[in-house]
Amino acid sequence: MLGSVFGWFFYLFDPLANLAIPPIQPQARLRPENNVPVAAEGPWEDIITGHYGVPPLIRIHDRDGIVKWKFERDDVQQDLPKEIRNCLYSSANDATELKWMRNGTAVAAIYSSLALIINHTPDNPETDKLITWAICRDNEVLWNAHTLEPLPGDRMAVGTTGQRPWDGVLVYNTSEALPLDPSPPILQNVTGLRAIHGLIWDEAGSMLWAAGTDLAADGSDPEPARGTIHAYPFDEATGLLHADDAYVYRLDEPVRQDVEWGVGFTWWVGLHDLVPVPNQRKFLVSEDSSLHAFDITTGRFTEHHGAVVDKYMPGFRVTTNDRHGVDGDGVLQEQPLGDLKSFSLAPDGSFIYVQSLWQKYRGNHTSLVENGVYRAINEGLEIYRSRWFGDIDGWPKPR
Ligand SMILES: *[C@@H]1O[C@H](CO)[C@@H](O)[C@H](O)[C@H]1NC(C)=O
């Protein structure tokens, strides 16, 4: 009773109500007194990039773009269930997501019409490029899935990236002991967050964070949609995520996507990538039109737009000079920070990003900034995402 009275007290005095949220305790193994080191990986040479095309291509390359390892469907020699093979050999050009996992011995990806896990064991050709888990996306639930993220206990969270109230996160068992199954059972179905484009496991807080919109991003709901970050605490005893409204953080204003796509375009600005800042309890988040920083401890968005670049991404450079258009009020707007479909910060201060071309869905290179100096790599490829291929310090993937 008292608790709820105090809850309301905070609601009255703080419109964001974030002070009412209980502080998140770091997991035992990450508490400073337990002296468990978080690996300082490095030297941050390896980058994983998805190249759109038929077939799509995944590459691991260095900072000069020199390819060390690649995956395309013709590399798959193993026997696959027919449905999985059909989804691998679909006409989809998607190389939408690609992530380091299992200490670098595997890649989680959205590739062609599949969400999958591929072995990355270049020193062992016997196991390299084996598909150890896959799910077909050629259905009304997963066709637009844009991202996935490993959870503890061989679980995998997949964002459905849809506009309906029942869109959200689906959790699957990716244990290598299970046979490949094109439609595996769902361990958990967490509904409510639309248009999910980013998922990040938070080992210190023991929660999954997701970036999407609170309502339909395509404008099909009567109310406007706002960019929204949602955290789902993970219960180690039950292995389930909790959908708790206390951990919902919305951007203040809904914004139409009219500057880029023209007046009358129904879509609302939504979130693209959710990026942990190495060794800090902070996220940067990109959206169609700009960038924001979010502080986990206070539950607040702390910097916006150019202030994010000044503080966290010095040396950022807009990739083409045509990123402007007229908004609904007829005012010319520049959007140099918009459309970072992916970006990724290394602990040494280097960062990479992929900014889609203006009025396009993908970029045509990866941008790399080292010591404040910009250069383009992977030029001429059609790219949605590039990420550091490593365990980001302070943000270890689950073991
Ligand atoms: C992770 O991989 C690195 C090198 O790639 C290796 O040195 C380390 O022992 C591995 N850690 C575990 C827990 O397997």
Ligand SMILES: *[C@@H]1O[C@H](CO)[C@@H](O)[C@H](O)[C@H]1NC(C)=O
């Ligand atoms: C998830 O749950 C919602 C709400 O119960 C339901 O409408 C939807 O069909 C479920 N999704 C799947 C893939 O089972």
Ligand SMILES: *[C@@H]1O[C@H](CO)[C@@H](O)[C@H](O)[C@H]1NC(C)=O
């Ligand atoms: C996943 O499958 C493995 C192999 O059958 C099993 O041991 C494990 O308990 C399953 N995990 C969950 C969360 O169901």
Ligand SMILES: *[C@@H]1O[C@H](CO)[C@@H](O)[C@H](O)[C@H]1NC(C)=O
């Ligand atoms: C990438 O796109 C920009 C803008 O359309 C264009 O000027 C540039 O030539 C393209 N670069 C390559 C390598 O295709």
